Amino acid sequence: MRRIHISEFVAELGQAGSAKALGLTQGGLNKALRLGREIYVTRKPDGTYEAHELRPFPSQRKRSAA
Numbered sequence: 001m002r003r004i005h006i007s008e009f010v011a012e013l014g015q016a017g018s019a020k021a022l023g024l025t026q027g028g029l030n031k032a033l034r035l036g037r038e039i040y041v042t043r044k045p046d047g048t049y050e051a052h053e054l055r056p057f058p059s060q061r062k063r064s065a066a
Contacts (some may be wrong), residue, residue: 006032006039006051021049 010018010033019029022041032039038054 001042001044003040003042006037006041009041009049022051 006018006029010029012018013021015026015029015033018041019026022029039051040054041049041051043049
């Protein structure tokens with residue numbers, strides 16, 4: 001199994017094909033790309049795909065001083 005960044009996955013399949021393969025809408029995929037999210041896609045042995053997002057731990061926003 002090979003893990004690739006979502007932008008590389010989209011470059012291979014196109015946005016519509018990538019969204020369909022991951023069970024997303026094209027708009028949702030586009031937003032993830034625009035925001036630069038750290039999402040990686042893996043092709044499973046049965047030919048389906050799954051995506052995982054890397055997030056900092058803890059995944060809480062830092063509060064700004066008022």
